[in-house]
Amino acid sequence: MITLRDVVLRRGVKVLLDGATLTINPGEKVGLVGRNGAGKSSLFRLLDGTLHEDKGEFQVPAHWRMAQVAQDMPETDQSATRFVVEGDVTLLAAEREVAEAEASDDGERMAHAYMALNDAGAHDANARAQALILGLGFRLDELERPVNSFSGGWRMRLQLARALMCPSELLLLDEPTNHLDLDALVWLEAWLQRYPGTLLVISHDREFLDAVTQVTVHIEHAQLKRYGGNYSRFEDMRAEQMALQQAAFARQQDKIAHLQKFIDRFKAKASKAKQAQSRVKALERMERIAPVLAEADFTFEFAEPAxxxxxxLVLQDVDFGYPGEDGAGPATIVRGVNRSVLAGQRIGILGANGQGKSTVVKTIARTLAPLAGTVTEGKGLNIGYFAQQELDVLSPRDNPLEHMIRLVKETTAQGRLSGQPTREQDLRSFLGTFNFTGDQVFQAVGSMSGGEKARLVLCMIVWQRPNLLLLDEPTNHLDLATREALSVALNEFEGTVMLVSHDRSLLRAVCDEFWLVSRGGIAPFDGDLDDYQRYLLDMAKQAREAQREQARAAEPPAPAPVVDRQAEAQRQKQRNEQLRPLKKELAQIEQRMAKLGDERAQLEAQLMQATQDPARLAEAGRRLKAVESELATVEARWLELSEAIEQAGA
Structure with missing residues (x-):
């Protein structure tokens, strides 16, 4: 098990853990939660040995193998399949040993190396790696593509597949869902539910945590508190505990006030001095209950649309896609769409990876032009667009205040002032409502965290006072508290919402209808998110079956063997004659192994009885040693015979 006892952990001058104690049992699946900056990732660095405790005791079983997603962006010309296969460190070590054994020309070493390679699963390593890659949303024709040819988000998916490929007793996952679409997320949940080892996961996705964890560890005030249950259960238990603590604090404050009043009243009276002194000591002995310190949750709201x-807007025979490059024709992804978007609609846009969800949103947001057809906008349409890649709408060199000043100039030039404040001091105050205070308004966007960039984009959208919100994966870098604030704000928004997200909690809370982007078209999805998850699993199953059929069809037909039945019968008779003595000896050895196994169990049970005569215990110990020695010998012979029979049969 993993144990922390009175652990102190510092990063620079900041104390992240102060006397923290925690136990995690083998096989538990644990969600690690807490505010940004509380120390979740630093605790992972303690577990993987990157950081060391400053005080206290910390232990992870020495024999546990650990796997986690590397945070660096992979730069390699290896194929996607080979890159993921090399995540299996046991297999990689076995491959190196085979190469060294062959170079040494040592027959015995080569035999052991080949056995280790087989035990490491070399025969199906490529198949296992490709199952992981396909499950995370890649296409069949991408399995052999060089890693460097993929974008950053797809390379991080390959890093995740590489971590899942690694045999491990402990798996650490820090925000594994950030680069995943909903279809890949559903697949990952199913994979982690089957994972037999101990799992620790940091995530801001409530439904993902509920699906894969049974224990929640909360980091708060430099302490670790363990809750039995998933994230929803943790929230319920924590709310109950906070209510109880606040009630106990209030009762204690009443008692303290009563004692203090008695002391103040009678401390000067000789007849009451003894009683007053007794109450002073009672106050000193009292273990003070801390008040519930309500953390300042981030909240915001969208202004009422003008x-x-x-x-x-109305879409008439619209084709969505990308214009051609280098003389090539345009790439059409979704075609022939006829849909209307009405005031007050709250539409969730669903679709498997690569079907064109972001392309549709970018076209409606005017970032891409439609390849065909007409997009008719209602008079006074004011779009607020949250791009999946925040830097699509942010300049990394500029600071938040410069972004707001430029936004004011753009809206003024376009004649669509929002009615929001425009003076520099008012803009600074407006940024302050999104937690950009003091010198933070002068910090370059390129140096900000993903969560800070996302908050700045939200701030700019709110200032514009939109009546149509286009949100493409807005929660990728938001913590749970900010996601909750976004959900509340969207529910109170009076305009229209079109949302692409893998956060099912947000989709459930905000959307009351869904569009499905699939097979080059858009159609209403008749069902809820649970129905959609079942649809995704069915589609993935059909895709796997189609890929297997395609692979079988691509294989050249094997030539029909020409069989000499008489010669084959003669060879079979010879093999049977060769195998007969081997099989007879193997049966005898199996009988002997069974007897020795029974005797070993009896001797071990005898040695557990400490009340017996010491001489008998010593004799049992000597006999057990002899039994184990003989058992090792016959097991080695059993292995030799088994291999000989297998080779003769082949």
């Missing part, structure tokens, strides 16, 4: 055109 107008609500209806319909917001």
């Amino acid at each position: 107008n609500l055109p209806n319909p917001m």
Whole structure:
């Protein structure tokens, strides 16, 4: 098990853990939660040995193998399959030993190396790696593509597949869902539910935590508190404990006030001095209950739209895609769409990876032009667009205040002032409502965290006072508290929402209808998110079956063997004659192994009885040693015979 006892952990001058104690049992699946900066990732660095405790005791079983997602972006010309296969460190070591054994020309070493390679699963390593890659959303034709040819988000998926490929007793996952679409997320949940080892996961996805964890560890005030249950259960238990603590604090404060009042009243009276002194000591002995310190949750709201055109926009025979490059024709992804978006609609856009969800949103947001057809916008349409890649709308060199000043100039030039504050001091105050205070308004965006960039984009959208919100994966870098604030704000928003997200909790809370982008078209999805998850699993199963059929069809037909039945019968008779003595000896050895195994169990039970005569115990110990020695010998012979029979049969 993993144990921390009175652990102190510092990063620079900041104390992240102060006397923290925790036990995690083998096989438990644990969600690690807490505010950004509380020390979740630093605790992972303690577990993987990157950091060391400053005080206290910390232990992870020495024999446990650990796997985690590397945070560096892979730069290699290896194929995707080979890159993931090399995540299996046991297999990699076995491959190196085979190469060294062959170079040494040592027959015995080569035999052991080949056995180790087989035990490491070399025969199906490629198949296992490719199952992981396909499960995380890659296509069949991408399995042999060089890693360097993929974008950053896809390379991080390969890092995740590489970590899952590694045999491990302990798996550490820090925000594994950030680069995943909903279909890949559903697959990952199913994989982690089957994982037999101990899992620790940091995630801001409530439903993901509920699906894969049974224990929650909360980091708060430099302490670790363990809760039995998933994230929803943790929230319920923590709310109950906070209510109880607040009630106990209030009762204690009443008692303290009563004692202090008695002391103040009678401490000067000789007749009451003894009683007053007794109450002073009672106050000193009292273990003070801390008040519940309500953490300042981040909240915001969208201003009421200036107008609500209806319909917001109309799509007539629209083709979505990308213009051609280097003389190539345009790449059409979704075609022939006829849909209307009405005032007040709250649409969740669903679809498997690569089907064109982001392309549709970018086109409606005017970032891409439609390849065909007409997009008719309602009069006064004002779009607030949250891009999946925040830097699509942010400049890394500029600071938040410069972004807001530029936004004011752009909206003024376009004649669509939002009615929001425009003076520099007012803009600074407005940024402050999104937790950009003091010198933070002058910090370059390129040096900000993902969560800070996301908050700045939200701030700019709110200032514009939109009536149509286009949100493409807005929660990728938001913590749970900010996701909750976004959910509340969207529910109170009076305009129209079109949302692409793998955060099912947000989709459930905000959307009341869904569009499915699939097979080059868009259609209403008749069902809820649970129905959609079942649809994704069915589609993945069909895709795997189609890929297997395709692979079988691509194989050249094997030539029909020409069989000499008489010669084959003669060879079979010879093999049977060769195998007969081997099989007879193997049966005898198996009988002997069974007897020795029974005797060993009896001797071990005898040695557990410490009340017996010491001489008999010593004799049992000597006999047990002899039995184990003979058992090792016959097991080695059994292995030799088994291999000989297998080779003769082949």
